[in-house]
Amino acid sequence: MPKEMNDIRVSAPESRPKAKEVCAFLAEYSGWLFSSGATCIRLEKNVKRIAASLGMTVEMSVLPRHLHITVMDRCGRQCFTSVAPILERPVSFAINTRLSTLSWDMADGEVDFREAQKRFCRIIDTPLSSGWAVLMLVAIANASFCRLFGGDMMAMAVVFIATAAGFALKQTLTEKHVDSRLVVIACSFVSAVLAAADGLFSLGRTPEIAIGTSVLYLVPGIPYINSFCDMLDRHYICAFGRAMNAVVITCCxxxxxxxxxxxxxxxxx
Amino acid sequence: MLAEFIQDAAFAAVAATGFAAISNPPRQAYLYCALIAAAGHSFRFVLMNPAGIHIVVATAMASLLVGVLAVLFSPRVKVPAETCLFPALLPMIPGIYAYKAVGGMIMCIYNNSEAAFSRYFYLFASNGLTCFFILLAMAVGAVVPIFLMKKISFRATRTLHD
Known part of the structure; x- marks a missing residue:
């Protein structure tokens, strides 16, 4: 048993839910945690922590599009396996954080299984950041980015507009459930065309920096970092899956x- | 030099705050992302400009700082350390190298004469390699501290502390 499991408060046997219920809960929990941007090591730790608090053991395998979870009670009388699909959802570290906190609260005996199920339903309803606020923040961020690369004020202004237009398009197309790869192609095209204005109309002195920076808001940074994290944790299949996804997005x-x-x-x- | 240094840190902080928004972090994480990004990027600025260290080595060292700070601060902010890695690393992304590498590759395809091809292939390979190693340095530097300090990294979101 890992060292961390020693300080987990195991619920009393009479109040424990059935392994089948726990398995269904953990499958849904893992699917949400994974698609919110969690790495495999976090996923495994959280799921094992919850199972241990309910007096059960769990084993799981993480595939690029599915999760297999097997829950066993300690006496080995019941054993259930569930397969959860990994859905394509926007990364949300707010959900990731709250789901991780939930696992600790269960391990510390603060929350029982029924309460955890209710809390889980509330967590997955966490709203995403407001569209307009994100749009403005990303546009300002990309303009600052342009400055970091040595762009002049005009390049910053052009990048701001190119990013705002591209990101607005991304939000609209994503709402309409257009394929994420097509969205990236369309957005980078729009941003590059708008950023080309810097050079075409001789507005500034650093047109190449404007055009090079204008598409950087689309860089799939989280899949790259998570892929590397999974690789270090020897989850090679998942790491490869995430890396391929990131490479495809970069090509688009x-x-x-x-x-x-x-x-x-x-x-x- | 000092003005440049402050400017660099400030723009890195603004860039990190904006890019953090893409990944929907909890509110308390924004300031944390901005501070770590500013520390990381200005540290790289110092390593590269006055100290003259190569960009790949400087990026690896700065990313390591980002990773260590992210892990150490995560229990205070009660968010997973990974939350701030992407926004804090993004200002170090070798965007211009990547752009030049892609440009070089396209020009290679368009130019058949040996001299022009060799020149563009050189631009593609040199920019592409630098870009690749900067990305590798960023990932290794930032992720390794999470694994080295597992006890802090994965307890950060715990409300009840022992």
């Missing part, structure tokens, strides 16, 4: 960027 980003530059006849060097 490059396609949109190149198409935008070809359309606007922007020379590279």
């Amino acid at each position: 980003l490059s396609i949109g960027l190149c198409a935008g530059m070809l359309l606007m006849n922007v020379g590279m060097f």
Whole structure:
């Protein structure tokens, strides 16, 4: 048993739920935690912590699109397996944080299984950050980014507009459930075309920095970092799956960027 | 130099706050992301400019600082350390190298003459390699502290403390 499991308060046998219920709960919990941006090591630790607090053991395998979870009670009388799909949802560290806190609260005996189920339903209803606020923050962030790369004020202004337009398009297309890869191609194309204005109308002195920075808000940073985390944790299949996903998104980003530059006849060097 | 240093830190903090918003973090995490990004990016600025250290090594060291700070601060803010890694690392992303590498690759395809091809292939390979190693340095530097300090990293969201 891992060291961490020693300080977990195990609920009394008479108040324990059935292994089948726990298995269903953990499958849903894992699906949400994974798609909220959690790494495999966090997922395993949280799930094992919850199972231990309910006097059960759990084993799981994480595949790129599914999770297999097997829950056993300590006496080995009951054993259930559940397969949960990993749905494509926007990353939410707010949900990730609250789900991790829930696992600790169960381990510390603060929350029983029934209460945890209710709390879980409330957590997954956590609203995402407001669309307009995120749009403005991302546009300002990308403009600052342009400055960090050595862009002038005009390049910053152009990047701000290109990012705002591209990100607004991303929000609209995502709401309409358009394929995420097509969304990236369309957004990077729009941002590159708008950012090309800096060079075409000779507005600033750093047009190449404006165009190079304008699409960076689409970089799939979280899949890359999580993939590396999973690799260090020897979850090679999942790490490879996440890395492939990130590579595909990066290729889509490059396609949109190149198409935008070809359309606007922007020379590279 | 001091003005540049402060400017660098400030823009990194603004960039991190904005990019943090994409991943819907809890509210208390924004300030934490901004501070860590500012520390990481300005540390790299110092390593590269006055100290003259190569960008790959400087990025690895700065990412390590980002990772360590993220883990150490996470129990205070009660968010997983990973929350701030992406926004804090993003200002270090080698965007211009990546852009030049893609540009070089396209020009390679468009130019058949040996001299032009060699020149663009050189641009593609040199920028692409630098970009790849910067990304690798960022990932290794930032993620390793989470594994080295597992006890802190995975207890950060616990409300009841022992």
